[in-house]
Structure formats: structure tokens, C-alpha cells
Amino acid sequence: MTPAFMPVGTNGTVKALRNEDIEKLNYRLILGNAYHLYLRPGTDIIKNSRGLHNFMSWKYNILTDSGGFQVFSLAHFRKIEDQGIYFRSHIDGSYHRLTPEKVIEIQSIIGSDILMPLDVCTPPDCSREQARDAVLTTTRWAEQSLQTWKEKVQYESHVFGIIQGNFYKDLREISAEGLCSLDFPGYAIGGLSVGETPGVYADILAHTAGLLPPEKPRYLMGVGTPDYILEAVQNGIDLFDCVYPTRIARNAMAFTWSGTLSLRKESLKTDNGPIDEECGCYTCSHFSRAYLRHLFRAREINAAVFTTYHNLYFMQQFIEEIRKSIADKSFLPFKKDFLLKYKSKK
Amino acid sequence: MTPAFMPVGTNGTVKALRNEDIEKLNYRLILGNAYHLYLRPGTDIIKNSRGLHNFMSWKYNILTDSGGFQVFSLAHFRKIEDQGIYFRSHIDGSYHRLTPEKVIEIQSIIGSDILMPLDVCTPPDCSREQARDAVLTTTRWAEQSLQTWKEKVQYESHVFGIIQGNFYKDLREISAEGLCSLDFPGYAIGGLSVGETPGVYADILAHTAGLLPPEKPRYLMGVGTPDYILEAVQNGIDLFDCVYPTRIARNAMAFTWSGTLSLRKESLKTDNGPIDEECGCYTCSHFSRAYLRHLFRAREINAAVFTTYHNLYFMQQFIEEIRKSIADKSFLPFKKDFLLKYKSKK
Numbered sequence A, B: 001m002t003p004a005f006m007p008v009g010t011n012g013t014v015k016a017l018r019n020e021d022i023e024k025l026n027y028r029l030i031l032g033n034a035y036h037l038y039l040r041p042g043t044d045i046i047k048n049s050r051g052l053h054n055f056m057s058w059k060y061n062i063l064t065d066s067g068g069f070q071v072f073s074l075a076h077f078r079k080i081e082d083q084g085i086y087f088r089s090h091i092d093g094s095y096h097r098l099t100p101e102k103v104i105e106i107q108s109i110i111g112s113d114i115l116m117p118l119d120v121c122t123p124p125d126c127s128r129e130q131a132r133d134a135v136l137t138t139t140r141w142a143e144q145s146l147q148t149w150k151e152k153v154q155y156e157s158h159v160f161g162i163i164q165g166n167f168y169k170d171l172r173e174i175s176a177e178g179l180c181s182l183d184f185p186g187y188a189i190g191g192l193s194v195g196e197t198p199g200v201y202a203d204i205l206a207h208t209a210g211l212l213p214p215e216k217p218r219y220l221m222g223v224g225t226p227d228y229i230l231e232a233v234q235n236g237i238d239l240f241d242c243v244y245p246t247r248i249a250r251n252a253m254a255f256t257w258s259g260t261l262s263l264r265k266e267s268l269k270t271d272n273g274p275i276d277e278e279c280g281c282y283t284c285s286h287f288s289r290a291y292l293r294h295l296f297r298a299r300e301i302n303a304a305v306f307t308t309y310h311n312l313y314f315m316q317q318f319i320e321e322i323r324k325s326i327a328d329k330s331f332l333p334f335k336k337d338f339l340l341k342y343k344s345k346k
Helices: A019-024 A034-039 A043-048 A052-056 A068-073 A100-110 A128-152 A169-180 A198-209 A226-234 A244-250 A282-286 A289-297 A301-327 A331-342 B019-024 B034-039 B043-048 B052-056 B068-073 B100-110 B128-152 B169-180 B198-209 B226-234 B244-250 B282-286 B289-297 B301-327 B331-342
Strands: A004-006 A029-033 A061-065 A077-080 A085-088 A095-098 A161-163 A187-189 A218-220 A239-241 B004-006 B029-033 B061-065 B077-080 B085-088 B095-098 B161-163 B187-189 B218-220 B239-241
Touching: A004 A029, A004 A301, A019 A301, A029 A034, A034 A043, A034 A061, A034 A068, A034 A095, A034 A100, A043 A052, A043 A100, A043 B289, A052 B289, A061 A068, A061 A100, A068 A085, A095 A100, A100 A128, A128 A161, A128 A169, A161 A169, A169 A187, A169 A198, A187 A198, A198 A226, A226 A301, A226 A331, A244 A301, A282 A301, A289 A301, A289 B043, A289 B052, A301 A331, A301 B301, B004 B029, B004 B301, B019 B301, B029 B034, B034 B043, B034 B061, B034 B068, B034 B095, B034 B100, B043 B052, B043 B100, B061 B068, B061 B100, B068 B085, B095 B100, B100 B128, B128 B161, B128 B169, B161 B169, B169 B187, B169 B198, B187 B198, B198 B226, B226 B301, B226 B331, B244 B301, B282 B301, B289 B301, B301 B331
Parallel strands: A004 A239, A029 A061, A161 A187, A187 A218, A218 A239, B004 B239, B029 B061, B161 B187, B187 B218, B218 B239
Antiparallel strands: A077 A085, A085 A095, B077 B085, B085 B095
């Protein structure tokens, strides 16, 4: 059922929630990070536990990111080579080399249902030449990844292609053309929502989405704010992942239908109302804003637990409203009304 | 149903668990700290929420500690005066004065089901004279507390007397005599498990318990290790509280029937077994030692959540086994067998 949002479980757990919460919230696909899991606990330990599903006791689907983005954003040192990426771990500074083949192998040990090929990410201010090299390498690695998957991965799974190309439309075209010719069962768009203006985001997103085969699933990587999701759904995006709902929750920021709310605000100290009057989640049914503010001030673990639950509940409701509006052919008015209200408090 | 263990919810939440967990684990009485709640969020906020039960959404019973021990152990500065205690907050250094009357008032705003009177705690190495002064003050304050409770607390609740007297048996006698003459509905024993040897603990405990009326509930404050609980049950103690099971859980230490287990141990890294083969808790039914070790290493919130759940499940099972053994008149063999196994790994 799409569109769908994937909660992020970087280290083999969705931070602060239990699998039964995630299941109850109707999420059936979560994201793991091959980069993190490869570094810690390591593939030996995951293999010894017969894969990540078993290790973390999650019976539904897992998509794993390849690590291309994490090496780009987290590693202390990285060097893109023809055959792969050489980098230092952000955890202990140890040196590692990831190749397209090895990254597929790692994800097959993890037992991912959807595997992502190793890609080359570029900074927002990168030169056209650098961005073009990244696209060419990403395409070449995608082909090698698909080949490795075909030869070595025995269980039922899928590999998606990742379109790169920075903010250069012609490079996005080159990337899409190269990957589409490889006939992946689904396509991801990388390199957006990395600090560009909303206008550039919308422009490159629309351009890139237009290059993809309409019958195949489209996954916009790392996007998770409501406004960006709406923009993307309008461009036919099916799948999203982002740490946003869970990370802001740990920082005391809660979704409401009229915008985000900081649970640290002094004005909430005697506020006996729920985070959002319209919300029917566990947190809103049991706890007041005043209580949640108290838990954050007292640095209680449950502050993160309750707020994360609320934010992932909100996100699922939001996605379900989108689905309904699509079914009703009322997506555009829904989008307009939602944004009017969501941005009203800002 | 006694004996019973009270999970500690210092700040109006049992750390890392939800009320529904606590309820499912068959705990019906938890402990809150008047000292902490008075300082943060403060009585105004709790009053505005119509008491702690409502604030934290807990429908069963709450016992609150008076703050005597917290002022003694946490405050940056304290001065025992005739009328009360003058101290500086451990949170922000602000100055406060607590009197017996005020402490009852605070707990009545909290809405505690069992209130504890303000007491004077003494260090293990304290002189006889200092300990005697503390006992006399504690007894005087207990009388004032009871009087305040009778005059001002309208809802159904109970106030317990707290026996002090350090490690001086004659002072324990003076304390018990003074408090028993006030006819409290229950008696607490304070000042034990504060660093003394097990022999001194057992000796003073037995002596003090022997001074209490057999028909009234006996609460041993701050005791929570299995061996100390067994010793206390043998002396007719009914009620316990301790941060031990929840605090050690956050530090990766789990109960097992053959002793505590550090979940950080290198040797667990490929251990696919549960924390304890004999345990039927949620954590042990879903997660391996290897996985929990991974969560602790990755500093995941769920490491604390899952281990706390296990430890409070274990504690409840342990207490239920004690109850059964009492009903079966097999407490002493149970105690012996339990300790033999529990200490076998140490």
C-alpha cells in the first residue's frame, strides 16, 4: 500500500519503540543501515543470528540502505576508488573498504527484503564534473550490484537502482537512463533534501520523477517532513524514509496537525491537554503536555518513548490521509488544506 | 498480598517502562519521591493536574518517600533544625526548607496512598549522640506528621512511622517505642542497607523487626537485592522498594536465577540464548543476549527498556516464589536453594 513511510532502525531497532509498537502503528517495512550494521555488531554476529529479522525479532520487511550516504555523511575519512569506497569508521576510526559486491553480500547476510546498491553521494556545492563522475560510477556499481545479487542472493528480495546527479538535470537524465536500462524492479532518488531550497528540491524532484518508469515503485531517500512528502507524492513517489519523526521526538519536538510543538516550552508547564487534541494515540490518550514537558526536563527515557510513539502515529495517520485523498481524487485540495493548517503556527 | 516489591518511579515514571508494563507485571504499588517531585515539576504543577496518579496516568497505589533520605543523600547542603530541614536542591542549588507539616502537605497534593513522615537520616559512621538526636527528632516529627495528616488530609490514605537509630540497638528500641506508642497503621525501617556488612544488616534488621507489632505491615526502605530481601522476609518484612533492579538494568546488568549477568560481556557477542533460559518475560521471549549486548554497545534506548522489563519481571517472579514458599511453609528451604543457585556464578 503506497505511499508508505519507513521508520528508521539504524542499529537494528527503531529508537525508543518496540517492534509491537511499530506493528500496531501499521508499519510493515522499516529501514536498516548496512553501514552501521556492518561496523556494529558486524556481519559475523548477524550471520550467527541467522539475519537481522531474527536478530531484532522483526517479522515484516526490511529495506537496507547501502552505506553510500553514511560513508559520505558520517565517516571521518573517505576515498572514492574505481572499485569501491575506502573509509574510516565513525565509531572507532578503523579502516574499511566497501565494494558494490561486498555491500550486496552484507545486505544478503542481513537478509534485507529490499537491497540498495552502493552509490556515490555528492555534496550540494559539488562541481558538474565531480557530479558526473559520481553518476557514472554509481551506474557502473549498480550494474555490478545487480549482477552480484542475481548470482549470489538466493532468497526472495529486490534490488532498487539509485538515481543520483546532484542538482544537474542533465546528469539526472544520464543517471536515470543508465539505471532504467538495467531494468531494476524499483527506483530510488538520492541526493535530495540535503540542504537545497524548497524550490530546487521541487524542481529536481519533478524532473527526476519524470524520468522514471511509471509502473515501478519510486523511493525518495531520506525525505520525511510532511511538506516534502506531499510535494513528492504529487510527483508519484511511493516510498519514504527519514529519521526526522523519531529524531525530533527525542529532541522534544512533536508533530501536531497545526505544526510541530516543542515540548520544552515554558508555557506548557500547566497545560493538561494532549500534544494534539485531534490525536488518538497512546501518548495523547494518557499524558498531558505538562507531564511530557516534565519528563523531558527530568531527562526520563520515557520522554523519548512517548513522543516517538506519538510522532510515528502522526506520520502513519498523515500517510493514510494522503492515501485516502488519492483514492478520493482529492489529493491537491488535501495537500493545500493540510499545509495551510500545518504552517499556521509558524 | 505480601511480601511485595515496589518499583521506583522517582520522577513520576518508572524509568524506561510504561504503566501498562508495570500493570502487566502485576505491580499495584509504586514508589514516588516527594523530594524530587517537590523540586521538579513542583507541587503547583502536580496540583494543577489533580495529583500524581492523574499526572502520570497511574491508576493503582503510590507510596511516597518523605524526602528525609534524599535530602541526606542528594542535597548539596543540608542543616537539620528543630522545625525541619534546610537544604539546597541538587538540581539547581536553590534553598528550601521542609518541615514535617509541609512534607505531609506535599504528599497530600501528590495524592499518595501511603505517606511517609519527614525523618532524619544518619551516616553509617555517625556517633551515638548524633544518632540519638536524630531518633528523638524523627519521633517528634512523626507525631507532628500524624497530627497534620489527621487534621488536613481528607482522602483515604495511610501514614507509616519510620524507625531510625543507626546501628545502635538501644536507639532502635527508643525509636520503635516512641513510634509504636503513636499507633501508626504500618512501620518502616530506615537506615539499613547503607553500606554496612551483611552481618550488621541481619543483626540490626532482626533486632528492629522484633520491636514492631506483628499485626501491622512492615516496610524495609531502600532494600532490593534478592539476598537482602530474603533475609528481611525471614524477619517478617512485607514491603520493599529499591532502585536496584531498574538501575542495574540501565547499566546492562540483568538478573538471572543463577546470579546477575553483565550484558556487556565480550563472550555474549554470539550468544543466541535469552538472558535466562528459565525466564518467560517479553525480553527473553524475543531477544538474545547477543542482541541486547549490541543495543547496549550502540547506546540504544531500547537496551534499557528491554533489560528493565526483564529485571522487574524477574523481581516479581522472585517475590511470587517467596509468597508460595511461605504459603507452603517451605520458606527456609526455598531461601537456601535460591541463594545456592543465585550465588553459584559469583
